[in-house]
Amino acid sequence: MRYAITLSYSGANYCGWQIQDNAPTVQGEVEKALSLLLREQISVTGAGRTDTGVNAINYVAHFDTGHLIINNTQELSAMHLPQGDAPIEAKFILYKLNAIVGKGIVFHSIEMCPPDFHARYSAVKRTYSYLVHKKKDPFIENISLYCGHDLDLGKMNTAASYLIGEQDFSCFEKTGADNRTSRCNVVSAAWSPYTPAHAAMAGMAGGEDYIRFEISADRFLRNMVRAIVGTLLDIGRGKHGPEWIPRLIKSGDRCMAGQSVPGHALFLTKIEY
Numbered sequence: 001m002r003y004a005i006t007l008s009y010s011g012a013n014y015c016g017w018q019i020q021d022n023a024p025t026v027q028g029e030v031e032k033a034l035s036l037l038l039r040e041q042i043s044v045t046g047a048g049r050t051d052t053g054v055n056a057i058n059y060v061a062h063f064d065t066g067h068l069i070i071n072n073t074q075e076l077s078a079m080h081l082p083q084g085d086a087p088i089e090a091k092f093i094l095y096k097l098n099a100i101v102g103k104g105i106v107f108h109s110i111e112m113c114p115p116d117f118h119a120r121y122s123a124v125k126r127t128y129s130y131l132v133h134k135k136k137d138p139f140i141e142n143i144s145l146y147c148g149h150d151l152d153l154g155k156m157n158t159a160a161s162y163l164i165g166e167q168d169f170s171c172f173e174k175t176g177a178d179n180r181t182s183r184c185n186v187v188s189a190a191w192s193p194y195t196p197a198h199a200a201m202a203g204m205a206g207g208e209d210y211i212r213f214e215i216s217a218d219r220f221l222r223n224m225v226r227a228i229v230g231t232l233l234d235i236g237r238g239k240h241g242p243e244w245i246p247r248l249i250k251s252g253d254r255c256m257a258g259q260s261v262p263g264h265a266l267f268l269t270k271i272e273y
Helices: 026-038 090-100 153-161 197-201 225-237 242-250
Strands: 001-009 045-046 055-063 105-113 125-133 165-168 184-194 210-217 266-272
Touching: 001 026, 026 055, 026 090, 026 125, 090 105, 125 225, 153 184, 153 210, 153 225, 184 225, 210 225, 210 266, 225 242, 225 266
Parallel strands: 055 266
Antiparallel strands: 001 055, 001 105, 045 055, 125 210, 125 266, 165 184, 184 210
């Protein structure tokens, strides 16, 4: 039987999603927790890679197991892992998983799904957000990029509009990536001001001191969002005009694009199936 799980994680303590030798990863922690709890070797397939430090909210993954996990209010006769084909309550599994999984990871749900469901290949759209703050703020520095430069948000949004559509985004792809194609269909991309939670608690409006870039597409290339953000920040600082984006995309030259911004301020926020 195949199950889909949703989880959120802070990337601060992990070298990305994908399992690696001799390095802590989110996939490694999730597989270890599930294998321990279900008493069998569990392999987990995620919706996609996230790099070192990158965060995810409601990330989706799937795994296969012979156990029957149910998602209703039925009470089990004993609150321990049953033997054989006895069902396990999903809320019990979630409680135990959250108790044993590594720091910075939380499981939200587990549901049975069709046997052909694939966390990565069944997805039709993904959304990322990147946070930037323009004044020093100790309460948000771990999840947002500090940029002390003046930024022209209007020019950054004009530039972002040129990203929309199906195009070859090789210029934003990590050098040496092994994708079969570099074409992606970006359906939305825009910057907007927002108010972080700690400022709202103090009754303060964020204004343009706190800005967020949100981008949605059918797929993303490795390092693509971070390279896009770095490029748009260059435009906001006046290094290039917005009309530079179409020429950059047409060139396919990664060396022409801006530097990749750090991963700690990047969030995978939504996956649609």
